[in-house]
Amino acid sequence: MKTAPLKDQMTAWRHALHRRPELQLDVPQTAGFVAERLREFGLEVHEGVGRSGVVGVLTRGNGTRSIGLRAELDALPITEANGFAHRSEHPGKMHACGHDGHMTMLLGAAKYLSEQGDFNGRVQFIFQPDEEFGTGAQAMLNDGLTERFEMDEVYAIHNLPGMEAGAFATRVGPITASESLFEIRVTGQGGHAALPHMGVDAITVGAELVGALQTIVSRKLDPAQNGVVSVTEFVTDGRRNVLPGQATLSGDARALTPKTNTAIEAGMRQIAEGIAQAHGVTAHVSYETIFDPTINAAAPVRAVEQAARQITDAVDADCPPKLFSEDFAHMAAAVPGAFILMGNGTTGAHARPLHSADYDFNDATLVPGSSFWVALVEQQLRV
Numbered sequence: 001m002k003t004a005p006l007k008d009q010m011t012a013w014r015h016a017l018h019r020r021p022e023l024q025l026d027v028p029q030t031a032g033f034v035a036e037r038l039r040e041f042g043l044e045v046h047e048g049v050g051r052s053g054v055v056g057v058l059t060r061g062n063g064t065r066s067i068g069l070r071a072e073l074d075a076l077p078i079t080e081a082n083g084f085a086h087r088s089e090h091p092g093k094m095h096a097c098g099h100d101g102h103m104t105m106l107l108g109a110a111k112y113l114s115e116q117g118d119f120n121g122r123v124q125f126i127f128q129p130d131e132e133f134g135t136g137a138q139a140m141l142n143d144g145l146t147e148r149f150e151m152d153e154v155y156a157i158h159n160l161p162g163m164e165a166g167a168f169a170t171r172v173g174p175i176t177a178s179e180s181l182f183e184i185r186v187t188g189q190g191g192h193a194a195l196p197h198m199g200v201d202a203i204t205v206g207a208e209l210v211g212a213l214q215t216i217v218s219r220k221l222d223p224a225q226n227g228v229v230s231v232t233e234f235v236t237d238g239r240r241n242v243l244p245g246q247a248t249l250s251g252d253a254r255a256l257t258p259k260t261n262t263a264i265e266a267g268m269r270q271i272a273e274g275i276a277q278a279h280g281v282t283a284h285v286s287y288e289t290i291f292d293p294t295i296n297a298a299a300p301v302r303a304v305e306q307a308a309r310q311i312t313d314a315v316d317a318d319c320p321p322k323l324f325s326e327d328f329a330h331m332a333a334a335v336p337g338a339f340i341l342m343g344n345g346t347t348g349a350h351a352r353p354l355h356s357a358d359y360d361f362n363d364a365t366l367v368p369g370s371s372f373w374v375a376l377v378e379q380q381l382r383v
Contacts, residue, residue, distance in 0.1 A: 021075030063121030163343030190245030
């Protein structure tokens with residue numbers, strides 16, 4: 001693989017990034033590290049795009065086509081449970097999703113392409129802040145990302161624990177889901193625990209809502225439509241011997257299409273209104289979509305499959321969609337693009353779930369991942 005000579009250097013970069021995780025849009029050390037490396041490679045570097053994003057531009061020849069490659073700068077507010085030498089040095093912060101590895105693969109590709117790249121055109125290396133909370137991609141777009149750095153196509157990779165290390169998977173159409181946060185506030189009449197008939201306690205109504213909300217997916221959606229509704233928090237103002245008058249249910253809904261997301265919201269409002277009316281209480285529903293579904297375009301997916309087969313035979317170009325969410329959705333909506341999954345491994349810390357305190361990105365995938373980026377650029381910007 002073309003980037004194999006960079007393995008040790010990339011591993012050192014990855015460990016350095018892992019040791020100093022930063023959150024959301026506040027990523028000065030991480031963005032500075034990336035910008036410094038890109039300048040060392042001779043790229044044209046733009047900092048502060050979308051407040052803290054970095055874009056490195058590499059041009060070769062007189063080609064007019066341009067390709068965008070995205071990685072994420074941010075980590076998660078998690079206290080790391082690993083004990084290895086490169087564990088987080090920032091308490092309460094951890095690269096528990098592999099963004100340190102994604103940055104490193106893109107840096108490795110940038111170094112190789114700047115020194116030996118066989119292509120004709122322009123590559124935009126996009127390093128985005130705040131993927132985890134879903135504001136970074138739109139912040140960069142609002143700051144003129146696609147106008148200032150024109151792209152014919154845009155791509156992003158995300159590692160996937162439990163999948164063979166270095167294998168690739170993608171699909172045409174929806175590949176990751178939307179995420180919507182909901183809150184249902186029930187207002188009843190609290191009172192004495194020994195005299196429940198004198199009021200309508202909110203906890204009983206809330207408990208009924210928790211069960212009824214599960215019928216949205218099981219009974220209100222077409223079985224061919226994928227969706228998830230999860231109540232994740234249930235808070236009341238009740239106390240010992242005091243029936244609550246207020247209850248708040250909060251949670252998370254996922255959908256692979258806007259149509260399904262709209263159906264989930266409508267079902268939720270209908271159920272909350274009906275149950276509240278039956279009990280003589282009020283229920284106020286708020287429903288906010290934070291992430292849109294990521295929709296892969298057909299031509300970029302074909303390009304991904306062709307480039308990935310230069311790296312490995314383990315390529316699935318029609319994988320099942322995933323119900324986690326990805327901020328890359330905004331970029332793929334602005335420019336034809338493809339989101340790619342790459343296996344992180346099936347054993348040990350490499351197989352532990354994303355966002356877990358004992359997860360770690362697999363350094364063995366740095367070479368295949370960065371070599372894939374090189375193959376894709378040289379394929380799409382052929383001399």
